[in-house]
Amino acid sequence: MKKGTSVLAAVALCVLAGGAGAQSYPAKPVKIMVGFAAGGPTDVIARIVAQDMTLSLGQSFVVENRPGANAIIATEAVARSAPDGYTLLFSSLSLLVNAILMEGRVHYDPFKDFAPVSNAAVLPMVVVTSPETRIASMQDLIVLAKAKPGELSYATFHRHENDQRSVQGQRPGARRGDGGPRDLHVLSDRRNRRPGIGEETESAGGRHAQAARRFSRGAHARAIGSAGIRGDRALGGHARSRQYARRHSQSPRRGNAQVAGEGRDEGTVQGIGRGHRRGHAGRIRRVPEKRLRTLGARHQNLRSEGRMSAASGLRNAGSDAAAPAESSCPVSRGAAARVLRAWNIADLRRLAKRRLPRAIFDFFDGAAEDETTLADNRAAFERVRLAPKTLAGVARIDTSAAILGARSKLPIAVGPTGGIGFGWPFADVGVARAAATAGIPYTLSTMATASIERIAREAGGRLWFQAYVFRQRGMTLGLVERARQFGYEALMVTVDVPVGGKRERDFRNDFAIRFRFTPRNVLDFASRPGWVLSVLRHGMPRLENVADLAPEAKSTAEIASSVGQFWDADFDWDGLARMRDGWPRKMLVKGILRADEAERLAGLGIDAVVVSNHGGRQLDGAVAALTALPPIVRAVKGRMSVLVDGGVRRGVDVVKALALGAEGVMLGRATLYGACAAGEAGAARALEILRDELVRSMQLSGVRSVGEIGPDLLAN
Ligand SMILES: Cc1cc2nc3c(=O)[nH]c(=O)nc-3n(C[C@H](O)[C@H](O)[C@H](O)COP(=O)(O)O)c2cc1C
Structure with missing residues (x-):
């Protein structure tokens, strides 16, 4: 109850303070803050969305990159910004992941300071290996990691960011030698050392997007869920559990965690700054949903291949049908x-x-x-x-x-x-x-x-x-x-x-x-x-x-x-x-x-x-x-x-x-x-x-x- 109330209270305060009326929003350019460097996947998507919003709302939506600390710098800046709806955060799930993993060390509360507006894109992470390693599946990788704790090299292009965390897991209880991802040694520069495995975000901006897409479609690439590893279609720390998503999206009292759009667990979440006005949020929320379809249609490579894109198309076709909760086909570790x-x-x-x-x-x-x-x-x-x-x-x-x-x-x-x-x-x-x-x-x-x-x-x-x-x-x-x-x-x-x-x-x-x-x-x-x-x-x-x-x-x-x-x-x-x-x-x-x-x-x-x-x-x-x-x-x-x-x-x-x-x-x-x-x-x-x-x-x-x-x- 408290969480929902605090957001609504902030909205009310803001309107009483005499900001521009919701009707005229946006009355001036809107800043979209991105916590990653220009040219990265989050940035590329933010820029496409910003362009579409500029066209549809008739005001400039300007992307500002403030990279560093896995987007914590940008996130804290938006959390501190004026609660007037003119500073938005365009983020990956790092917004939540950072707060969970570094509890007490980040100066924002993802639930109190932000209200999610829409899921903008789904970016599967693709693990790629050199053919020399003979690792053809996640199971092979786990077996090898178990056999050689600490010896496997993993190349990441950002230290301490999402891709590294998703492979290392960084989950409580992950121990060295249990075959968990901590048994991987992480290299921070793939150019200097020859990697055993690497990981790419499958996105328009990824340097190896083409290769990653080829891999993700290839006969040897499988969703890790189908190998019996928890996480299903996203890797490690990026995946919010379905239970979590359901709990938060169904309860208005936890309204902050509502994710619009495709309702998938993974992906990019845009949040608007602290104390946003309900009217503003509503308007912004409506626009991306409408525009995202255009976005998907015009930028096919932003959509994931296969089942997700097919499913979203079909969802449009049958939008009238009742939508029961996603069914789970769970598997225990033992059975897997x-x-x-x-x-x-x-x-x-x-x-x-x-x-x-x-x-x-x-x-x-x-x-x-x-x-x-x-x-x-x-x-x-x-x-x-x-x-x-x-x-x-x-x-x-x-x-x-x-x-x-x-x-x-x-x-x-x-x-x-x-x-x-x-x-x-x-x-x-x-x-x-x-x-x-x-x-x-x-x-x-x-x-x-x-x-x-x-x-x-x-x-x-x-x-x-x-x-x-x-x-x-x-x-x-x-x-x-x-x-x-x-x-x-x-x-x-x-x-x-x-x-x-x-x-x-x-x-x-x-x-x-x-x-x-x-x-x-x-x-x-x-x-x-x-x-x-x-x-x-x-x-x-x-x-x-x-x-x-x-x-x-x-x-x-x-x-x-x-x-x-x-x-x-x-x-x-x-x-x-x-x-x-x-x-x-x-x-x-x-x-x-x-x-x-x-x-x-x-x-x-x-x-x-x-x-x-x-x-x-x-x-x-x-x-x-x-x-x-x-x-x-x-x-x-x-x-x-x-x-x-x-x-x-x-x-x-x-x-x-x-x-x-x-x-x-x-x-x-x-x-x-x-x-x-x-x-x-x-x-x-x-x-x-x-x-x-x-x-x-x-x-x-x-x-x-x-x-x-x-x-x-x-x-x-
Ligand atoms: C438990 C079971 C349920 C089946 N249900 C259907 C069905 O609903 N419709 C259908 O056309 N065939 C059904 N079949 C037949 C299969 O589609 C298929 O023809 C058959 O299983 C092939 O033989 P196999 O299982 O030895 O490979 C069923 C078969 C099994 C074993």
């Missing part, structure tokens, strides 16, 4: 460490099995009836033999591919899997983020535990939406329309589910009937207290897209188990043609195993077919997807994309599928097992494993790019 010791997808499956109650694990792992098709999917991959080429010069491998007419870093897309929030809180968001980070498309299931809007807002990357056709046709159309509004690139219609398959593991575990607690499943759940605790902490997952589907059903499990009765068993070719006509973007049809049907789909203007038997979960006895692939490829003769799923567990499986004519493969359980083992970090680990295996398989097969994989690689 465990998945790093998983060497293949089978290891991730074991970890998932150990963590989940049997009913949940079987729901994911199981298939229909005798599970013959499930086994056949794997067997089909295992039967294919390759005839590798040699002496091909395979030091450099390009795994990128065109999937559905757009670039993907791997010839892989993540397929739709419903209900996976049962396996890990907000697993859908975690898997989608992992896919975005890996640079591959992600498909959101109708039956996902995250809504169309949530994924668009929180994941980014290339998004496809998978639709089931319900008897309540309006419901399906409503979902498809939401996917269109929220910018989903493609619609995937699954056609192999006229009714649910007979999944007997679910019956046995009391999962496929109306969910109820029975002696068997109570014991089962009690045997996995970690899972139970996570459900208690995060709540039961909801099938957010179909929450209205069964109003009489009381829980997700009830809907999930009874959902077959809602599918439209009468859906036919005419219905599909109408859906094609009503959807303006790319459309895939999933669940095709026959060449004649694929050919007919090509005639309907469908862009891609997913050769699939639903991972063996529908018709037991259906042909293995990989076996069905070659005749389908021959039938469509390049008129449409052909993807295949079912049993992909190894990187070499991707090579085999491509050699048999697929454009790419889709994943089902592979990322699902990872997510059940460790949320986003686990899904990311699954993708990392598959990518590494793919690269190695390509090298050992003597192909340098995906385009070189062809039928001549097949031995049988």
Whole structure:
């Protein structure tokens, strides 16, 4: 209460003191103070904003650089300035970080002396390494730092500033030798010593902006959150925790910490001087939000790549939608460490099995009836033999591919899997983020535990939406329309589910009937207290897209188990043609195993077919997807994309599928097992494993790019 009151009191005093009325603000030039040298990222952004504000408010907004002491000098100067709204601070989060780290030694209070106006830009920090170090991930770096405490060199271009702090951590409790960032020795001049690693701000003004952007998009660059390190999308001290941001932005009593704009944790915050007038603050606050969109549009390189830019665009498209708090897909250190010791997808499956109650694990792992098709999917991959080429010069491998007419870093897309929030809180968001980070498309299931809007807002990357056709046709159309509004690139219609398959593991575990607690499943759940605790902490997952589907059903499990009765068993070719006509973007049809049907789909203007038997979960006895692939490829003769799923567990499986004519493969359980083992970090680990295996398989097969994989690689 006190904090909010003190700001408002200062505002009132200022108005009573007879300053210029809020209506006429700004009546004279406004100074924007920057605590860093001219030409640095904060300065460049401040100047662009100042130019825009000058144009829109008709008064000069002048940038003054007062560098030094990680912006403390400028910050203190603004804190001491007249509280009239004519001296603004344009700052990074150093405003808060300095006050926290140097408590008692800075002469300002970030909360009492400043009122944040807007988030102006998001600047990811990129850690770059010399190829000689062989450090390819944050985990590698931590392992090395642990092994050689104090020996690793890190080059920074500013001593004691944000970049150095973010790598060193400077967090309470960081000890030498614990593998924490304090084990890094910091060099202050990268020109004089050859650095082991370095860090750059990805910005318009960064000296290595181009290189940093290339790195941040590159196959080897990953968000550190996906490696299981806290901090998610920003590094170390720069990231304000989500809880913190939420707490402060929701409570008017803590109004000073309100961050407008994108609502992200990281980035640059502009504050206005102490005792600003509410009217002034309001006016300034409104302008940047409006102008920032122009800023983003005109200066593309100020926006972060990938998921964030995609998400912000989508947010505009769906601004009317309710915006629930950002979901967290948390991971404990232990789980993150465990998945790093998983060497293949089978290891991730074991970890998932150990963590989940049997009913949940079987729901994911199981298939229909005798599970013959499930086994056949794997067997089909295992039967294919390759005839590798040699002496091909395979030091450099390009795994990128065109999937559905757009670039993907791997010839892989993540397929739709419903209900996976049962396996890990907000697993859908975690898997989608992992896919975005890996640079591959992600498909959101109708039956996902995250809504169309949530994924668009929180994941980014290339998004496809998978639709089931319900008897309540309006419901399906409503979902498809939401996917269109929220910018989903493609619609995937699954056609192999006229009714649910007979999944007997679910019956046995009391999962496929109306969910109820029975002696068997109570014991089962009690045997996995970690899972139970996570459900208690995060709540039961909801099938957010179909929450209205069964109003009489009381829980997700009830809907999930009874959902077959809602599918439209009468859906036919005419219905599909109408859906094609009503959807303006790319459309895939999933669940095709026959060449004649694929050919007919090509005639309907469908862009891609997913050769699939639903991972063996529908018709037991259906042909293995990989076996069905070659005749389908021959039938469509390049008129449409052909993807295949079912049993992909190894990187070499991707090579085999491509050699048999697929454009790419889709994943089902592979990322699902990872997510059940460790949320986003686990899904990311699954993708990392598959990518590494793919690269190695390509090298050992003597192909340098995906385009070189062809039928001549097949031995049988
Ligand atoms: C737990 C689970 C849920 C699934 N949910 C969906 C779904 O909602 N929509 C869909 O089209 N396919 C769904 N599938 C099928 C997958 O998209 C994919 O076809 C299959 O998992 C591929 O086989 P694989 O898991 O052996 O790789 C699901 C599969 C699993 C294992």
